[in-house]
Amino acid sequence: MKLLIADDNEVSLTLLHATLSRAGYDVEVARDGEEALTRLRSGKIRLVVSDWEMPKLSGVELCRALRGLDAPGYVYVILVTGRDSSAATVEGFAAGADDFIRKPFEATELIARVRAGERILSLETRDVAIFAMAKLAESRDPETGAHLERVRSYCRVLARDLSQQPRFAGRVDGEFVRLIYLTSPLHDIGKVGIPDGVLLKPGRLSDREFEIMKMHARMGADTLEAAARAFPGVPFLEMAREIAATHHERWDGTGYPSGLSGESIPLSGRIMAVADVYDALTSARVYKAAMTHEVARSLIVDGSGTHFDPDLVEAFLRQEEHFLEISRAFGEGRAAA
Amino acid sequence: MGTGGREKTESGGCVGGARAGGPCHGSGEPASGMDEAIDTRGLLDRCMGDVGLANLVLSKLREQLARDEAELERLVGACDLAGLGRVLHGLKGAAASASAGPLREVAASMERIVQGGDMHSARTLLAHLHDEAERLRRCPALGEHDHGHGPIPGADESERRP
Known part of the structure; x- marks a missing residue:
């Protein structure tokens, strides 16, 4: 230097x-x-x-x-x-x-x-790099910047809750909470590589289109893994890669891209899964109206042990007031609770 | 290491609190550190044990002293309090960096006196500063064997015990 x-x-x-x-x-x-x-x-x-x-x-x-x-x-x-x-x-x-x-x-x-x-300077550099990557992903995503703000806030609420649970002692600490807040906006960075015809399609995707869309998890993970290899020992790149790679995995092993199940899915990916799905359910899209919090809540509870880690669903239920606050603070096109 | 140790020099004695003819290099031991022109151990610690760097620092201090002494004489003659304060502050910092404790003390005392506007005392202290400068000039360069670590008090006694 x-x-x-x-x-x-x-x-x-x-x-x-x-x-x-x-x-x-x-x-x-x-x-x-x-x-x-x-x-x-x-x-x-x-x-x-x-x-x-x-x-x-x-x-x-x-x-x-x-x-x-x-x-x-x-x-x-x-x-x-x-x-x-x-x-x-x-x-x-x-x-x-x-x-x-x-x-x-x-x-x-x-x-x-x-x-x-x-x-201290490297922290600034890190934040700038993450911000730049997240903005790039956002520019290719039909969802808005408010989605990124909500999702990172939901992730932080869930991680903070886990940090208070004895079962997660030693695994989830203040640094984990900071890192997931920082890196979760990169979860869909792989969408940069999805063709417009699929990514921007204003309706339901065909099976073939959905297969293409599913590639975003792998592409995002590959990009971040290349960066992590070039800069080994940088924790935020590793967590960002984990989230991008695994936020569509399901607890029962039926998710994508790798079909991981249970605790073989990194905790950051399991947290992101709950945050991302809750936000998708409660947000309006061209092809669907926003669900109320109550409807989204019941779907997440139903998904405990199949789609979601049961510990994360419990954390969600403990923190649902905070979810509602975040949804209102960064809401647009939100359904009434 | 030349005159290092505790021998007295010809002039000996104390002048205004600064020992004008005291030894050059000290080990930094509390009892004697302030009497020695340079705290060798302190300087070498600051120089990461590099004797060459320590000698370079001392030569830079001597160069600065040569300039500053002449400038201080001129400023005292001109009763330039602001100028005196500036030069003395710089010399004080340089002396501290080079572990030249007595020189730093004289410069600091003179700076305080100048801040109070006492030119008569400043003139007196300038003579003491010249003495310290002369003592520094007479110090030989540090050699490779100078590690600055003086004897540890009591170490000999403990070795003699059965």
């Missing part, structure tokens, strides 16, 4: 440069605030370690100028300072600094703080 050191003091600069270069960073140097700002305008640097006291533009002034820029991405700023008053800290944060390190700094602390900055 490329980062910028902004410091006019050669002693401090020598130490900062050596420490960060050895930690594997591609380091650029600016010897005053104006030079730093010029380099940052290029948009190629995402992290700055800046001295507070600098000629032309101080570290705090650099922060303010940076936050005023119409920059393509967020730049993470660590201010290096000998000031230890809370007033100085507040002034730095108010100007747009993200973190501080006190002079004289320890190498290990500096590297730890830079790594923390990298993690």
